Amino acid sequence: EHGIVEANVDLMPTILEAYGIPVPAGVQGRSVFNVTAQRAGNISRERKGYAISESLFGDAYTVSLRDVSHRYVFKTRFDVADFKNYRSAGVEEEVYKAGEDSPETLVGPGDREALRRMYHSVVKGHIEGILKIHKS
Numbered sequence: 001e002h003g004i005v006e007a008n009v010d011l012m013p014t015i016l017e018a019y020g021i022p023v024p025a026g027v028q029g030r031s032v033f034n035v036t037a038q039r040a041g042n043i044s045r046e047r048k049g050y051a052i053s054e055s056l057f058g059d060a061y062t063v064s065l066r067d068v069s070h071r072y073v074f075k076t077r078f079d080v081a082d083f084k085n086y087r088s089a090g091v092e093e094e095v096y097k098a099g100e101d102s103p104e105t106l107v108g109p110g111d112r113e114a115l116r117r118m119y120h121s122v123v124k125g126h127i128e129g130i131l132k133i134h135k136s
Contacts, residue, residue, distance in 0.1 A: 065122060070097060076088035
């Protein structure tokens with residue numbers, strides 16, 4: 001089992017490892033499989049339990065987090081020309097119920113706030129990690 005790419009930052013280490021190229025120290029992402037461990041028959045990797053994708057377009061930055069049952073979308077506006085200047089403004093957040101066999105639907109008001117807070121904290125941590133890379 002190779003797993004899935006959990007964030008865009010996982011692509012580079014996954015590709016490098018697939019070609020047998022050492023992943024440089026300090027790379028934020030993780031390979032979705034470990035060729036050395038596969039050859040030894042020992043695959044163990046902690047799963048995050050979600051996948052994150054990002055989009056930078058115009059003055060908009062969007063992060064989408066998807067787990068087995070929901071999709072959370074965080075949108076904000078800022079100067080995308082220099083991520084070091086990140087300051088969220090005009091934040092919009094949505095939480096969708098996302099089943100495998102049914103279309104996504106907005107989560108009702110009863111559950112929305114608790115889910116929004118939970119997913120927001122994960123996305124905030126993701127953004128903080130990206131900012132560390134861009135500020136170095």
